Amino acid sequence: MTRRTVRIAMNGVTGRMGYHQHLVRSLLAIRAEGGLDLGDGEVLWPEPVLVGRREPALRAIAERHGLTHWTTELDAVLTDGTDHSCDIYFDAQATSARVAALERAIAAGRHVYTEKPTATDLVSALALARRADAAGIRHGVVQDKIFLPGLRKLKRLVDGGFFGEVLSVRGEFGYWVFEGDWQPAQRPSWNYRSEDGGGITIDMFPHWEYVLHELFARVTSVSAHITTHVPRRWDEHGTPYTATADDAAYAVFELADGTVAQINSSWAVRVMRDELVEFQVDGTHGSAVAGLRRCRVQHRSTTPKPVWNPDLPGTESFRDQWQEIPDNAEFENGFKAQWELFLRHVALGEPYRWDLLAGARGVQLAELGRRSSAEGRRVDVPELVL
Template sequence: MKGVTFMQQKIGIIMNGVTGRMGTNQHLIRSIAAIRNQGGVALSNGDTLMPDPVLVGRNQEKLEKLAEQHSIKRWSTNLEETLADKQNDIYFDSQTTVRRADSIRKAIKAGKHIYCEKPTATSLEESLELARLAKRTGVKNGVVQDKLFLPGLLKLRRLIDAGFFGKMLSVRIEFGYWVFEGDWQEGQRPSWNYREEDGGGIIVDMFAHWRYVIDNLFGNIRSVSCIGAIHIPQRLDEQGNKYTCTADDAAYGTFELENGVVVQANSSWAVRVIRDDLLTIQVDGTEGSAVAGLRDCKTQHRVNTPKPVWNPDIPNPHDFLSQWEEVPDNQTFDNAFKVQWELFLKHVVADEPFPWDLLEGAKGTQLSDLALKSWKERCWVEVPELTV
């Protein structure tokens, strides 16, 4: 508009733990650096919001190298100093789980808005404490729930909103891949993932994801039954030293939803992949079915469903895989982490809605805790409603 001047506003972000794989790749390179490279986040009033990050961690050499690679001027090994700096508005945490809660607590007390990875803490009590502390102090807060913004799940959401499934009946989630033990091939996940004392375990890791995926797409969880396993009892760490695995590397969960839908979720770092993707979600309904991966989604409507007959005495006459149709993109999909970062930044500055807060993060921790209880006691466990 002629005569109107739009402004660029800086927002300081403390990024703690970005020297790790997820923090570097998804949060720094593909989110904050990408947002800076595109010229910031466009606000509804025409202004732009430019992230001004300060990288925080324990390894000075790694921080300095990352900052130089991505044209970031600020880095520090002193968290307290960055929290005291008034030009920093947001505290982001992607450290290992055992370190997260204490740092978030300090950031809330310093008046910073909070955005963090999940699990938000190692126990439900601590996760709820953080949510309540944030509510009392009035800081805005959010938790990474990246899978909701994956192209495959966005297409699944599109089908649900369109009523494609009719009455939804069941959901089957298959996640995982083979993580090498480290003897003849180096493991592709950090060793702490397999030590309970360091916050490891696939239940703690993945059930936080299953909570928000199930809640947001399929319905509220009423109860859970879970069996975990330590399939690989020994692995080699990053220094080549053998260690005993004390945390579960596989989990087999069943969830009963309030609307009657039954969800099964298999999670494993000891499975070899024979499916379209590392994560697949199959939804079956009276009117149709769909299978979503990270980026793609296939459907089979009621009218296109084949009519197989059980007969093991003849070769299978059906090419079942060819009988599914691809859901078209119909839009350009950005990186899932980046999309949620942009939403959170607009929430902080422009007060736009952002429902994925620390309470939602606590729900993920709750489900992990209850799944571990179910495994230990070999029983179904009810999932009570959480409030702050």
């Protein structure tokens, strides 16, 4: 076996997502398997270079996992010939810091892979995509939801024609994020400050764009109501602050194939469903409910005939009338699966469509969703081109 090393600058690994999903469960998991098999006797070995602002935290992570390369200087990983120079730049920082760092990486000729949203506004997101194309580098955006077991099963149903004509999609996402006074919040305080790139719309609408686009069709219009339900929160130091960013977004999306999608996103809702996110798809031939891992179906041939009678207690167990879709495969961590595809794209030039333009579509949908809410009207979503 021939081992080819690829050095990956990982900016933002001191955060929850960057550390757990991208470093530990993706790149370190690939290393634990002996590297990524490229075929023909060649293995790709990812070598993380940890980047961040907090030197003690970086050193602790490196020591914990036996890594030797870390730095607090971004330029050290973007300059050829330094001890920390990299081939790929990955960004999992707070959104407000992302554009400037990606611009520097692109200008240095590094391949880039980044969390979403790629920017907080469409102009900046499109500029990144154009610069990356002009630089001739390979670029990708994390779009993890479509790699989850539940949505992969749902995609299997779509591709197999299970639904007949798809009529509608209904999505519910969210959970109660504690305010931070009497219980610590589960999300960082910057998520609730618009000046720091926070807000559930810019966080979740990019997800909904690629989920709808990949599974059904392109979003052609949006009608949204966006609000801040909890205006006062407490930060990591117990200091109260005003939440300037939205914590709930209720939206109707029209798709190019005529499907109507309604998706509620909220950090101020208590969960009464099986998973933190669920999508119900209804079609002429059948329906499905998919979450992160599970997917259940009801075909038209087995659909019962409920009768509305509010004067009598219900006797039917509606959940029991649905059939579980089997795994039929071993599903890897969704972040790891996409990392492997991007690494093969860089190493072998294999096709990869989740690029910075795809990331810009998500930013566009969030921006137009905010406009729809502010103006109280339905807004068209034009197709993006570079």
